[in-house]
Amino acid sequence: MKKNNLIFSLLTVVAIFITSCSGGEKKQEVTGAHTEVVSEGLGQSAVEDNVSAANALQVAKSLDDFKTLVVAIEAAGVEDALVNVGPLTVFAPVNSAFDKLPEGTVATLLLPESKAQLAFILTNHVAPANYPIKQLKKEAKKGRKLYMASGKYLVVENKEDGIYVDGTKILKTVKVSNGWIHVIDNVLVPVE
């Protein structure tokens, strides 16, 4: 995707330079092209850092269980948000969670025209907050809901066999540098 963008910009530059020199009136376009080239840059997810503890995106990418999730993150173009300083609490569905969706759903969501919808679904899995298990238990006990990046609220429950969000059990928890990943086996589709 990015390579295509680069090539496209360069071609644009060429085209504009060619036209700009054919007459004096195209000055504005030259300026426009210049700005476009300069502002081209990678986001925070491109930062190289092998020293810090791994962030949410790095952890997700390192585990086979999250292959589908990572494909979805990339398709939705939300990588940079997942490496942000946050803090973030991510409820991360494993591959099998996506398999539970009606047939064809994932394929449809991965289409370019579904980008916004996919991003909306993904943000429903991220709370802009620092919620370790200990804190989730407290949230349940005190009857506080989790405010998600989608703008929706999730109910958290402390049941005998574990903590549940939106009726889905947390299977495992991983500390990441910018917050927490709680592993779940369902996609938390936001209810309209």
Next chain:
Amino acid sequence: MKTIFKSLLAITVVSLVLSSCGNEGSSKKGALSSSAAEKVYVAPGEHDEFYAFVSGGFSGQLAVYGLPSGRLFKVIPVFSVDAEKAYGFNEETKPMLNTSHGFIPWDDSHHPDISQTNGELDGRYVFINGNNTPRIAKIDLTTFETTEIIEVPNSAGNHSSSFVTENTEYVVAGTRFSIPYPQKDMPINEYKGNFKGALTFISVNPEDGRMDIKFQLMMPGFNYDLSHPGRGDSHGWFFFSTYNTEEANSLLEVNASQNDKDFIAAINWKKIEEYVNNGGGTKAPANYAHNVYDEHTHTATSTMKKEVLIVNPSEVPGAIYFMPTPKSPHGCDVDPSGEYIVGSGKLAAELTIHSFSKMIKAIEEEKFDGEAYGIPILQYEATLAGAVKQPGLGPLHTEFDGQGNAYTTFFISSEVVKWKLGTWEVIDRKPTYYSVGHLMIPGGNSRKPFGKYVLAMNKITKDRYLPTGPEVTQSAQLYDITGEKMELLLDFPVIGEPHYAAGIPADLIKVNSKKIFRLEENKHEYVTKTEAEAKVVRNGNQVHIYMTMIRSHFAPDNIEGIQVGDEVFFHVTNLEQDYDVPHGIAMIGAQTSELLIMPGQTETFKWFPKQVGVWPFYCTDFCSALHQEMQGYVRVSPKGSNVPITFTLDGDAVDAE
């Protein structure tokens, strides 16, 4: 393949652009300035090619810029307290500013020099001198923090400092002002013959960089202005410019300008080192501070040292000579080969260049022209390699490009002059704006300069920038020196006074720059490594708060049981292990600065609550999306109150499950 494709594409773009505009030509005047702009333009996200460490002069600090862009990255606090980084305010760094005169929160930082191995920059440390209360500091270039400061006893106005020898065996500190030795109550006008000028050789441990005064050479009571090490064949020697060889003690602008020639003192430090290693010298009582910051305890300690080894010149015959140099020389600069020593007589009509090989020959042939206090004065003609005639007015400082050229600043005529070593002919001159002091070529004080740019540091700017009242910015100017003629590229404001600088290719340093401190390696006495271990402990009227910080809360964040009259210590640990996620903390009414704590680090500030009430504290560094929520309260009760000490987070104990 993709790379090749991209390159081809790029070439195509360039040729298209060139050919499409080729016929129009570019006779417009803007063409030149736009090429200067391109040369200093570092695109967003790109890195500069060089680091420049520019001294902050009377700010007492050291600023880190990028070249060619002139962008400021960091101001490293060295000799002056700094509220931004809590340097000199927090309990950990207060000992760094301890001296025999007590806590001195300011100094005048002058001449940074980068450590060397085999005569080339190695990028481990930058040393810098404090002029006023004589001190030498070492800045570690993995953390870009001041990690050691040693006070220099028997010195006053530590100016001909802090230059390093070829393998950083020594960092050298010479006094500008001579003073009685030992200090005593005596009439000032009995200066002549009684005051001494100490030249101090501070050894640098090759393993950990630890500094220690090896010996002090008690020279005649002149003013020692600047100095530089020999290199190559002259390695083992050190050269100091002197003025006021008249030994005047008043109205020096007249009385210290009487002699036609002052001296460059040539010191064979290897010979003196050998003398000292064989038990030479006299141990004399002294009192000076040695302050060391430990990266693992995140804490500095200050030790008062009580002894220093004194060497008098007469004890080591054949180790010290004077080379007559016209008119109060300032700069005393050694070319990359080590053969030429350039003296810049501030009031001289020419630059004087001494030859090291001729000096050795003159010593062997005893071509002396008398002596001063027992130190042989070499015949002027015997050491003279040549002179640059009519180079400009008020020469100060020379650096070298490694291509056989030298660049000298001229204060009075406000210019940088390029001249050729060996032929002494002037090749080019370019104005500065205005009244340039020192200049810097990356690696210019080494065997291997990186002769791409010269940075000139100006003392006066007047109309060069938007005015800001009577006090206007000081500046540095960057010239491209890759061509026959110099080209002024950039003029940028700097923190004042930009006295002197050292530069180095970025690649030699940036890979070693530390990202975080490891929490598991934190050995601070009051570290708190998990939230569950956070606590508040009362001991008489002292209260120690062991606090943690992580996005986006403090633990604990509600504290009760503090009383008016308590001495409250906030020991705060940043639990983050993520690059560039510092947290800050500030407490209302604390008579310190805020703290800015890096990931894995612990810092402490003291608070003396004076008023009953409930008082907030908060994070000062925009750490996260919920930074504004990162706050807490301390309840302060009257003295003797029975409100117990409690500390909580979210209404529960910090270790609650």
